[in-house]
Amino acid sequence: MVIRRYNPIAMLSSSVFTPFPRQQFYRCPFPIFTQSLQPFPSLLSSTIPRHFTLSFYSNTAQTSTADTPDELHHQLSNSKQSPLKPGLYLVGTPIGNLEDITLRALRVLKSADVILSEDTRHSGKLLHYYNIKTPLLSYHKFNESQRAQVVLRKLQDGEIVALISDAGTPGISDPGMELAKLCADKNIPVIPIPGPSAVVTALSASGLPTNEFSFVGFLPKHNSSRKERLILSANESATQIFFIPPHKLSQFLEEAAAIFGASRQCVMAREMTKVHEEFWRGTIDKAKEAFLAHQPKGEITFLIEGKSTSTDEGPSESQLENELRELIAGGHSLSMAVKLVASGKLMKRKAIYSLALRKFGGQLESEDD
Numbered sequence: 001m002v003i004r005r006y007n008p009i010a011m012l013s014s015s016v017f018t019p020f021p022r023q024q025f026y027r028c029p030f031p032i033f034t035q036s037l038q039p040f041p042s043l044l045s046s047t048i049p050r051h052f053t054l055s056f057y058s059n060t061a062q063t064s065t066a067d068t069p070d071e072l073h074h075q076l077s078n079s080k081q082s083p084l085k086p087g088l089y090l091v092g093t094p095i096g097n098l099e100d101i102t103l104r105a106l107r108v109l110k111s112a113d114v115i116l117s118e119d120t121r122h123s124g125k126l127l128h129y130y131n132i133k134t135p136l137l138s139y140h141k142f143n144e145s146q147r148a149q150v151v152l153r154k155l156q157d158g159e160i161v162a163l164i165s166d167a168g169t170p171g172i173s174d175p176g177m178e179l180a181k182l183c184a185d186k187n188i189p190v191i192p193i194p195g196p197s198a199v200v201t202a203l204s205a206s207g208l209p210t211n212e213f214s215f216v217g218f219l220p221k222h223n224s225s226r227k228e229r230l231i232l233s234a235n236e237s238a239t240q241i242f243f244i245p246p247h248k249l250s251q252f253l254e255e256a257a258a259i260f261g262a263s264r265q266c267v268m269a270r271e272m273t274k275v276h277e278e279f280w281r282g283t284i285d286k287a288k289e290a291f292l293a294h295q296p297k298g299e300i301t302f303l304i305e306g307k308s309t310s311t312d313e314g315p316s317e318s319q320l321e322n323e324l325r326e327l328i329a330g331g332h333s334l335s336m337a338v339k340l341v342a343s344g345k346l347m348k349r350k351a352i353y354s355l356a357l358r359k360f361g362g363q364l365e366s367e368d369d
Helices: 008-013 041-047 071-076 103-111 120-129 144-156 177-187 198-206 223-234 245-260 284-291 318-327 334-342 349-368
Strands: 087-091 115-116 136-138 159-163 190-193 211-217 237-243 265-270 278-283 300-304
Touching: 041 237, 087 103, 087 144, 087 177, 103 159, 103 190, 115 144, 120 136, 136 144, 144 159, 144 177, 177 190, 198 237, 198 265, 198 278, 198 300, 211 223, 223 245, 223 318, 223 334, 237 245, 245 284, 245 300, 245 318, 265 284, 278 284, 318 334, 318 349, 334 349
Parallel strands: 087 159, 087 190, 115 136, 115 159, 211 237
Antiparallel strands: 237 300, 265 278, 265 300
16 A cells, blocks of 8 residues: 655645655644635535545654554554653553544554553454554453562563553553552653543533533442442532442432432433433433433433532521431431531531421430430
């Protein structure tokens, strides 16, 4: 296959243009974006060859004209970039679509002495797709402590170790944080290789405020701990982001409706970057109606808008009562439930305590006994 690079200036000014000789690069003195080609639809459809790539050139940047993983593998093999230094590389990998990976990530994975992965069979598909032969070593939450010392010895011997998760960025609700901390304590370089993140991907397309957000991740399994965490989230003004397993969505929506309030806006992002990608938007109450009847499948990132900062808006008495009831049912004493509900709210704790006395006075008397 012969790959040619074309003069973008000539292409914009004429429907017939002459390619530069092979191996010759054109340095454009100003940025050119693909949007600049929009006024020329006929030009786009009739004269741009399939292998044409329009990009910038700098002293260090390299471009890829590969159409297949094999061609990309060949280009990476012949890369003239400087060798990687030894250390732990935290490599972001696709959250669904295998093409959502950077050239730098591929070069690190190809150059590493070993790749640590949660599920070697799952990660093997990505490596096979890009024809990367680097050995895989399992590294997950069940063997993290045992593997850490083995990996540490490899790093101290000067090896290049890449850490990947099943999807997204290592250490974010995935194994990696402890190993990164251990390396930092031992003065071993920890090098992040940016890549996809379900958190930012969902937030960017959600339509909810993005200037401030709080990533909660997976909620605790224990009832009282989980509800305590939800109450804290409900009182924050930042957009709240959760990872919810599909089989726990119904439980989550019931608790969220009681604690956040049924009218709070939310977004369910499901199977992002995959074939069946879905973004559902509405109130928590509407989400209950939509998803309690049928359970969606796939990876779910759930976002809930932050609490309004308006001084004239406060939680209703029924919402406060629901929060108190949830905490008491989870095993908290009435006084502790009042303290938790009052945290982050504009209302004084005395007012909430008065409500607790009216609604749950019997429990308070039994506590005093």
